[in-house]
Amino acid sequence: MLTNKRLILAHFWLAFSVFGLAILLGAWQMLIRSPLHAWISNPEWYYRSLTAHGTVMGYVFPTLVAMGFGYAISETSLNQPLIGRRWAWAGFWLVLIGAVTAMVPVSLGLASVLYTFYPPMIGNPFYYIGVVLVVVGSWIWVALMSINLAAWKRANPDKPVPLAMFANVAGSYLWAWTAVGAALELLLQIIPAAIGLTSTIDAGLSRVFFSWTLHAIVYFWLIPAYIAYYTIVPRAIGGKVYSDAMARIAFILFLVVSMPIGMHHTFADPQVGAGFKFIHSAFTALVAIPTLLTVFTICASVEIAGRLRGGKGPFGWIAALPWDNPIMLAVTFSFIMLGFGGAGGLINMSYQLDATIHNTQWITGHFHLIFGGAIVIMYFAIAYDLWPHLTGRQLTNLRLMRTQLWLWFIGMIVTTFPWHWVGILGMPRRMAYYDYTNAALEPTALSVSISVVGAFILVISAILFFVVLLEGQRAPRENAGPYRFSMAVHPPVTLPAVLNGHALWVTLMVGLTITNYGFPVYELVTRSGMSVPAIYVGGER
Amino acid sequence: MSVRGNSIFRDRWAIRCIALTAVLFVAIAFIGLVLLPLLQPNVKAAGLWDAICSAAGIARKPTNTTPVAPDFKISSVVVTPEMLDTADAQSIGRGATLAHQCAICHGPAGFSRADSPNLSGQYASAIYKQLKDFQSGARSNAIMTPFAAKLTDQDMIDVASYYAYLPRLPEDRTRQVIVAPQIVSNGAPLRNIPPCGSCHGSIDHKVGSPWLQGQPAAYIKAQLQAFARGQRNNDISQQMRNIARQMTPQEIDEAARYYSSLSQSAQLTGR
Structure with missing residues (x-):
């Protein structure tokens, strides 16, 4: 029962609009730092664009998708109108106002500090205040998801919470808690320096706070994609979820183990002890469990669909799958990219192997493959699946949708595989200018140029995505019927309480955060002489 | 379908999960904080406690040996973003008087043809730092060192503020601009x-x-x-x-x- 279609559409349209702008910046960045373009002679323009691209793609776009999809899940899976509609709009406007507030100083070149902030560099305070507003807006969504679930539980005391809502609320709690790290960094350290209350900053402590946010934020981006794997894909291709319990276990494991692992981003940082780096590395390895559970469950669910469609033998079911269905294509591409990205991630999370690719282009290649590839392609699938129910108009151009998804997949592979490769060759990241005539960088020139081609394939795919949606807005009205989620093969007869609520898992999440972050943060806060003068960027030139 | 159990914290599954997590953490922490530091041959720990402290990231106390001193004087000036960013008129005025002695090389208005640095519109913090360094010996120059030797800290602030107050010469737009190398x-x-x-x-x-x-x-x-x-x-x-x-x-x-x-x-x- 979708009653707040305008609210949900507003979130998706804003999300995809900012995505459309940011992808152009991304492609421009790829081009001007490649051998295909003469150097623009001003690194500040590059960093300005990079800050805008990262801020939009990292904070604004996925947050809005999670919010919009979350409201849709709440209404459809619980079959109750959204409680707190006005608050939801307030949250939307806060995100919008925050995004504009952050982007104005970035556009003016007053906050070219990159989206991960990198203290002791300090930019214009409005950049950080804008980011805080985006987060505050999204926290309204977190509260609303919790309130809506609680109301439904009161009305349905003995019923299991629908899987989609269970996962959605898990994702919202994960976001609420993981955003606290960056919020502490912004409110206690960066904003006071940006508005002139302080002039020094403990950059090491800032990096630890940011790592609290930086890794679990990826799982927050990932949760909508995982919800789509479990609750959209099997239904869309005519199958069933192999195991409802397995799905719930995967989501609660993400909630627990994606939080206390962020310090694998600080392997090269001297202010963090090697023992805690090991602890975070070991917990990062545990993320493989929910990932592999999901890969197994979804492959099994897809096999069920293949066999229901008449596929036989060990591989015959694969040929029987509905390959003309865009959702089938999207999940396949997403899994391939998740596989490669995950394999690369094993290197990043290992304390020793990380040293070989630390601060190289490998890292940027990795997170573009995981986020831009495996996750964003599922955002497209979510939009394609949900759109007819939101607009009341059919999306009929399946061919164009398939072309778009193929191009996104090809574009992402062509962009990120050479990107990883040049990282192995030692090409550093976060640099605006590369002298490809130098013997040390010359071997990377061809690979970097191939990446640029991939980037422009991605831009074409993004344009096709908008064409599909805009065509959909103009299609004749047609009732798409009620929105449904996948059914499990064996809906559980009874469900343990722990798989129907989040309290235990939130407790474990907070508990592990305290055990894994408590001492390092305490040690850094109480250690004296750690602050360095803030470096203000964007001042007089 | 139904849900088993009421309070999840009294649930046997919940207790098992908490216990499992605790065991997992203790085991991983033991390996990371105790076992690995002790096993690593290149980590020179004085004992178990020292190994744990080191792995936990506790900063070691500096050793008692005196650091090797460089054979030159190092600058003692700490430049901060807000250093000398506001100057009062009195300071600028005093600086103008003091700057008479600078004019022979740096020009009466802060620029000259003597190949000495042009000071008009220069950042106050930059001028102040150099004067301090000339005085302390961190930077030496046959002409500047004797000049700086007799200046008080306030004198240096005043001179720096005065030159920072002077306008930079506007760009000469009639000239062909050299492309930046x-x-x-x-x-x-x-x-x-x-x-x-x-x-x-x-x-x-x-x-x-x-x-x-x-x-x-x-x-x-x-x-x-x-x-x-x-x-x-x-x-x-x-x-x-x-x-x-x-x-x-x-x-x-x-x-x-x-x-x-x-x-x-x-x-x-x-x-």
Whole structure:
């Protein structure tokens, strides 16, 4: 029962609009730092664009998708109108106002500090205040998801919470808690320096706070994609979820183990002890469990669909799958990219192997493959699946949708595989200018140029995505019927309480955060002489 | 379908999950904080407790041995973003009087043809730091050292504030602009040289870095060479010594010529 279609559409349209702008910046960045373009002679323009691209793609776009999809899940899976509609709009406007507030100083070149902030560099305070507003807006969504679930539980005391809502609320709690790290960094350290209350900053402590946010934020981006794997894909291709319990276990494991692992981003940082780096590395390895559970469950669910469609033998079911269905294509591409990205991630999370690719282009290649590839392609699938129910108009151009998804997949592979490769060759990241005539960088020139081609394939795919949606807005009205989620093969007869609520898992999440972050943060806060003068960027030139 | 159990914390599954997590954490922490530090041959721990403290990231106390002192005086000035960023009129006025003694080399209005640095519109913090360093001996110069020796701290603040208050000469738009050489606009990342402009203006300005536009070529070149040879070493974090050492003589020439061609000296020499 979708009653707040305008609210949900507003979130998706804003999300995809900012995505459309940011992808152009991304492609421009790829081009001007490649051998295909003469150097623009001003690194500040590059960093300005990079800050805008990262801020939009990292904070604004996925947050809005999670919010919009979350409201849709709440209404459809619980079959109750959204409680707190006005608050939801307030949250939307806060995100919008925050995004504009952050982007104005970035556009003016007053906050070219990159989206991960990198203290002791300090930019214009409005950049950080804008980011805080985006987060505050999204926290309204977190509260609303919790309130809506609680109301439904009161009305349905003995019923299991629908899987989609269970996962959605898990994702919202994960976001609420993981955003606290960056919020502490912004409110206690960066904003006071940006508005002139302080002039020094403990950059090491800032990096630890940011790592609290930086890794679990990826799982927050990932949760909508995982919800789509479990609750959209099997239904869309005519199958069933192999195991409802397995799905719930995967989501609660993400909630627990994606939080206390962020310090694998600080392997090269001297202010963090090697023992805690090991602890975070070991917990990062545990993320493989929910990932592999999901890969197994979804492959099994897809096999069920293949066999229901008449596929036989060990591989015959694969040929029987509905390959003309865009959702089938999207999940396949997403899994391939998740596989490669995950394999690369094993290197990043290992304390020793990380040293070989630390601060190289490998890292940027990795997170573009995981986020831009495996996750964003599922955002497209979510939009394609949900759109007819939101607009009341059919999306009929399946061919164009398939072309778009193929191009996104090809574009992402062509962009990120050479990107990883040049990282192995030692090409550093976060640099605006590369002298490809130098013997040390010359071997990377061809690979970097191939990446640029991939980037422009991605831009074409993004344009096709908008064409599909805009065509959909103009299609004749047609009732798409009620929105449904996948059914499990064996809906559980009874469900343990722990798989129907989040309290235990939130407790474990907070508990592990305290055990894994408590001492390092305490040690850094109480250690004296750690602050360095803030470096203000964007001042007089 | 139904849900088993009421309070999840009394649920046997919940207790098992909490216990499992606790065991997992204790085991991983034991390996990371105790076992691995002890097993690593290159970690020289005095004992178990020392190994744990080290792995936990507790900063070690500095040893009692005296650090090796450099054979030159190091700068003691800490430049902060807000240093001398507001000057009162009285200070500027006093500075104007004191600056009479500077005029013979630096010009009555803060710029001259004597190949000494042009000071009009220079950052106060940059001038103050150099005066302090001349006084302490962190930087030495046959002419400047005796001048700085007799200045009080307030004198230096006043002189710095006065020159910072003077306007920079406007750009001469009738002149053909020299295209910034690679070293100024791009640096040489593979030799760890950032673009000159990313600290000294045009791309960005960093605290403590002087404004170079219009400075005499001979002066810039002499300073870069002095940094490269280690004859000048009052750059706090060795950044200029590291950069200048990596620059080729041709790059030093290009940078010096480029900066001197901009605005100030261009007007002065009437080119």
